[in-house]
Amino acid sequence: MIDARIRKRFPASKDSTAFELDIHLKASSPVTVLFGPSGSGKTLTLDAIAGFITPDEGRITVGDALLFDVAARVSLTPQDRRCGYVFQNYALFPHMTLKENLAFAADRLPRAERRGRIAGMLDQFHLGEVSGRKPHELSGGQKQRASIARALLGNPRILLLDEPARGLDPALRAELYVVLNQVLETFKVPVLLVTHDLEECFELGDQMVVVDNGRIVQAGQPAEILDAPANPAVARLLDRHNLIAAEIAALDPARQLSRLVCLPGSGESFEILGPYLPGHLLGARVTFAIRTDRLLASPASQASDGAVPLQLAQVSLRPQTARLLFANGLMAEMPLRAYESHRHNKNWTVRFPPEAIRLMKP
């Protein structure tokens, strides 16, 4: 549905270093989530699709509409692109009532349809009762629904959302996801959404595109990406993995196993069983990632074979899990309940299930 090749150089300026956006985004699922840290180029990508910035090179199509093509000298104005854009601050016109905001967008519809469409939208997004209010008299959730309704009113080709959940409390966040799912069902408009929140990717994204430093570093389903980040950079962005350097000490093709001598960031090296690593030589240095929740931590008193003894350095508690940070830099996440019964324990062991080890491309 979306095929956007975008290249744009931003020269260094007073308040930013030079930056290059070089992205080829292909998305065909109902919801695509652009995930990445701030400053990675996610919002610039949205802006290029909406027509707020002009790429130096590239071509952008949405559905069967060509919006931009340097080679063919095509560059539609934002007005002609018909991209619904939901801004981070909603950008509801503060001097107009909610209804006037919708009417502003309805001007591009045939005259006879306008009133009906506005009424329909007010109804659909449960805004009928507050349609006479100005934006500053609306609640956060109402503003959010109003900005989505306004963006959808002109029958856009695509709905672009810039960090819609940023700064929302959990209840509003949940409401947003309900509204977006409703939008997908009723309006059948593809959605491209920007976030730096991994949980949002899981909540919304059929497809997740990881953007870092102006480039796409991985694309796929959120679960796939979390399970097997393509490289250390992605693993670091996801912030849910241990990245460990290791040396191959033994390879056993018959049992499909290897022995790895791990060299953690600090502390002593230790040996674990890993998966068989075809195409690698004995003594080679590799880096692997393992999800913090796939490491099996248990108190040293319950140690089993092959478990690595570790000193606990710090614990951070989350609603459902405890994140254990060990003295050598490793991190393990375990169910809160399991942790609570060993609350004061300092000596732990950790096991590395071989099937959870993901070798990183250098």
Place this chain on the structure above:
Amino acid sequence: MAIDWFPLWLSLRVAALSTAVALLLGLWLAWLLARRPFRGRDVVSAAVTLPLVLPPTVLGYYLLVLLGRNSPLGEFYEWVFGQPLVFTWQAAVVAALLHSAPLLIQSARAALETVDASFERAARTLGASEWKVFWRVSLPLAWKPVLAATALAFARSLGDFGITIMVAGNIPGRTQTLSVAIYDAVEAGDGALARTLVLVISAIALAILWFANRLARTTFTFTSGQAQR
């Protein structure tokens, strides 16, 4: 002592007309400068500011060359209106316009720049033409500072001396504006008249500045978070 108030009325009329024309021509230009990056924007911006720094006599000279009876523009004006432009009160309007428009454009530009760009972007994605964006979004959101800028421009056009005397001259009862009349009164040793006119113009200017400051102070700008990459 009978004071001839004609110069005051003429000055007010000239200022009102020139401010209206400045608004008509300048507001749109101010918005283009504030919001629409175009090739040569810096050159246009510099050219617009130039009258603020050039000596009034230089500007008056340019106007004489441009609008004089032998210039194409001057001839055209004479052909349309049946009389020359220079040394009429209409020429004083042109002089006041040149004197005040740069101030209006620069301060209106600053006023329009206070509007959060995301409102204008949103309007464009909703299909609004640039004309509609300006009239329905940018201007309504910045009307107070724009009005303040207009008041300042009005005050400034009341005060021109140099350009006016070069292109409109000093014809009592016809082209003699307030500032020119004050000069005349001082030259003629009429201290009472000069004093009165000086006090009147000072009071008017003070009132306008007070009004403009009040507008600027009660201005609420609609801002949001910084744009993200």
